[in-house]
Amino acid sequence: MLEVKRPTLLLNKDISVRNLKHIKKKADLQNVSLRPHFKTHQSTHVGKWYKEEGIEKITVSSVTMAKYFSQDWNNIMIAFPINILEIETLNSITNRCKISLLVDNFSVLDYLDKNLLKRVNIYIKIDVGYKRAGIVYDKFSDIDEIINFCSKSKYLSFKGFVSHFGNTYNSNGKKEIINTYKKSIEKLKVLNDIYPNYEISVGDTPSSSLVDNFPEFISELRPGNFIFYDLFQYSIGSCNINDIAVRMVCPIVSVYRDRGEVLIYGGSVHFSKDFIKNKKNKCFGYAYIYDHIWKEKKRVGYIKSLSQEHGIISVDSVEKYSIGDLLVIIPIHSCLTVDKMGSFFINEKKVLIM
């Protein structure tokens, strides 16, 4: 068992690969291709697991991340409206890597056409209600303008549409996720009826996990978080608790018998400040004892507050704990926890992220 002295992030390969096989099998059965999002793990080490399952293309969320993964992958989508200030970095990888870019604004095309050195794929980011990024799905004149520009461009190959059903994250249970998914799909169907010859790529983790039958016009799935899942995904119904492949291990530094609480070394610089609601209280993670870390079923408490390095855990039987004991935490948001920690352990081997 790994000797832990300070907050340490552990990753379970078996669970991760099981999650991956599950989604891959579903995609294969449905004849939808899989382009998993790598922002969740940010690691070429973990990336190799996807290769072993036959994955050939990936999604990233920044040009920097595309450059990092281009050492191993030759088909990468940067699923973020392209930041033209990074054109040099982008041009440094288009030689060795087929790059797909997202645009949601006509004004960026001329710059790309004039400054790219190699041909890239262009996808239009489509907003089906999340209102973060994207052209609203029925703004056909805006869409036509982009397709027309690309058709005359030397460097821009228009390929299709990309959407992210971010609203599924606001769901309360499986039914709501499926409902949000269905509403979003209806809008994409309108789009597909007008533009039947282009690809349509979707793929938030909640709906990718729960939907079994995708309409034929969906060509690609891009979920990311599903590889590890986390307490947030569990709380909205995307996964079972046994599907979660990340744990933080934190030392107990004080015990407060009167309050039924223990203090751990582990705060917002380790976990991030995301929380779920546990009845009426904020919950920043579930706590378990360190023995049988991946099999332990019995929750012993939850993190009720976090500051920079402190976590306060409300525990069931406070008399059981001593300073120097370790507690295991299932974090709320695995992507941010991985990003904050910068490294994780897999079977006692330390892996650095990008």
Place this chain on the structure above:
Amino acid sequence: MLEVKRPTLLLNKDISVRNLKHIKKKADLQNVSLRPHFKTHQSTHVGKWYKEEGIEKITVSSVTMAKYFSQDWNNIMIAFPINILEIETLNSITNRCKISLLVDNFSVLDYLDKNLLKRVNIYIKIDVGYKRAGIVYDKFSDIDEIINFCSKSKYLSFKGFVSHFGNTYNSNGKKEIINTYKKSIEKLKVLNDIYPNYEISVGDTPSSSLVDNFPEFISELRPGNFIFYDLFQYSIGSCNINDIAVRMVCPIVSVYRDRGEVLIYGGSVHFSKDFIKNKKNKCFGYAYIYDHIWKEKKRVGYIKSLSQEHGIISVDSVEKYSIGDLLVIIPIHSCLTVDKMGSFFINEKKVLIM
């Protein structure tokens, strides 16, 4: 002007030093010693500015941080209940550095006494109402037990009490901060009446910034955030907007004219997810144009939502912005933003944190 291509954190030395001089002068006038908390900047480069102002002792929040700063400082308080699992690291610095430890639990003393290699100072962490860490201020029997143990120990010199008025962070304006401070001070006075011969160290940024007259029994101040301040401190009344010494610069990657919003490359992996309320809405930072970055007074918008790499800014005149423009953001929580970014620029010089 620094060429910015991706989210970049800038730091203003003049403003920081002005903030430092202001607090140092106040402490000197009041005959209170200053032991600033270094978790805000985590940088030996910034640490030198404190030396130039005559600061001789510092506060940190972890053993790792103590080790990092022990290259430059020989008097360090680890203001976090000591994590006994890090005893080896601790012993590696007690030779070259006078270390002060916090305890709030009798059970840790025996371990320390048996495993330390050099004498350290011991302070009892006192809870005056924040309910995070500490022994409640009037639990005299618990306090006596610790003092008695230390009096017989070869390695533990009991020095006094440390408290953090974390409740001041929940204040709404200067009056409330002062009120919370006064209530906390009353409790420490009870403590001081019983134990008049020991030091009492306090020091959150809100009250350290606003209180001018400290009672005589307060021996030390330990604020940290005041060196940079941030939008949160401004929102509760700790500082003026001109006192804030940090800015994030982020590229605009899309413009949504219908919504009056722009999308920046800059998300929760850069800013953290702390927010303040802007009327009824969440606000993750104020936005300004990039010209005259430190002098710009006119706010042009605010970050209304953040995801991993995306920030949505509601702007006043959306037609003014183009993809590739830069926006300047005053972040909500400078400590977490610095920790997330891992580096900052001072006059175009890049500085890495620990």
